[in-house]
Structure formats: C-alpha cells, structure tokens
Amino acid sequence: MNDHEKFMRAAIAEARIAAEVGEVPVGAVLVAGGKIIARTHNLTERLIDVTAHAEIQAITAASSYLASKYLSKCTLYVTLEPCPMCAGALFWSQIGTVVYGASDEKRGFALHGGALHPKTKIIAGILAKECGQIMSDFFAAKRK
Numbered sequence: 444m445n446d447h448e449k450f451m452r453a454a455i456a457e458a459r460i461a462a463e464v465g466e467v468p469v470g471a472v473l474v475a476g477g478k479i480i481a482r483t484h485n486l487t488e489r490l491i492d493v494t495a496h497a498e499i500q501a502i503t504a505a506s507s508y509l510a511s512k513y514l515s516k517c518t519l520y521v522t523l524e525p526c527p528m529c530a531g532a533l534f535w536s537q538i539g540t541v542v543y544g545a546s547d548e549k550r551g552f553a554l555h556g557g558a559l560h561p562k563t564k565i566i567a568g569i570l571a572k573e574c575g576q577i578m579s580d581f582f583a584a585k586r587k
Contacts, residue, residue, distance in 0.1 A: 447542055450474055450520040451569045454544070457484040457497065458522045458577050464489070468577045471497035471521040473505040473514070480517075481505040497521060498529035502536050514538045515562070522574040524567070526550045530557030540564040544574025 450472055457470025461484035473481040481504035486495040498521055506512050518540040525533060525543065530552035533541060537560045546567065548554070559565065 446477070447520075447566065447569045450479070450518070451522070451542065451544055451574070453479060453482065454520045454522050455570065455573060455577065457482055458574070461485045461497070462577065462581050468581045469497045469521065469523045471501040471519060473501040474518045474520065475505070475509065475514075475516060480508045494528065496526065496529050498525050499532055502532055502538075506536070512536065518542060520569075523547050523578065524551035524553065525557070527552050527555045527557035530559055533563065534558060534560045536560075538563055540566065542566040542569055544569055545571050545578060 453472045454470040457472065458468040461470060462468035466485040466488050470484045472479045481501045483497050483500035483504060485497050486500060487493055498519065501519060505514055505517060514536045516539055519538055520542045522544045524545065524547040525541065541559060541563060
C-alpha cells in the first residue's frame, strides 16, 4: 500500500465515523512531514453549521497545530472532491496538495468553477470506488 492509499484509508475511517452519527460521510486527514496532524469528518448536523465540512475542520485543526494559517507544506486527504466553499478555504490556506477519492458530480469545485491556489497540486481518484460506495450506501439507507 502506498502513502496515498494509507492516508486515504484514514480519511475513509473518519467518513465511516461521520456516517455512524448521521453526518454526510466525508472524512479528511491533513498530513505534514508524513504524519497525520488532523483527523476530521463532517460536523454540519452536530454543530448545526453548514460550514462545518470535513475540509474546513481539518484546516482549522492543522492551522492550530502548526500555529500557521498557511499550509503550503501539507497534504489534505479527503474522501470526496471538495465543494466550492472548501476549495476557497483551501485556496486561502495555500495548501500544498489536495488528494481526493470520489468526484462530486453535483457539488464538486471543478464543476462549479472553484479554484485552488495556483501552486496546489491536485490528485484525484485515490480509492475512489470505496469512497464513492460509502456515500452511495449512506444515501440509500436514508431513502429507505
């Protein structure tokens, strides 16, 4: 297993925690120097806050840990393509790399013209099938 898969599996574990508590199952981990410095998942229901996406939680936790608002030497692993709001926050953080699993055909930043920082590297499709299945299973259970 390569590092991208290893860290995406940690993000998937966070997504599963989110699903267990009724949150949309998006998980994220933020890595610096090969070490996870933030583990998060969506908290929009718990916090009653539409901005409490996993990526925003990860940015906040990592910035606090590093005592820096800039995350240019960090990599965010997230199970779902970030939305335009999260892309904006990632832009301002100057995140070094964003690695995501499943594409978001309805609300993803690429579809809606969201942009990341020009120096941010984007890697898509890591464990995409597994990441997408978590979302599919969650919403299928909601419809029952």
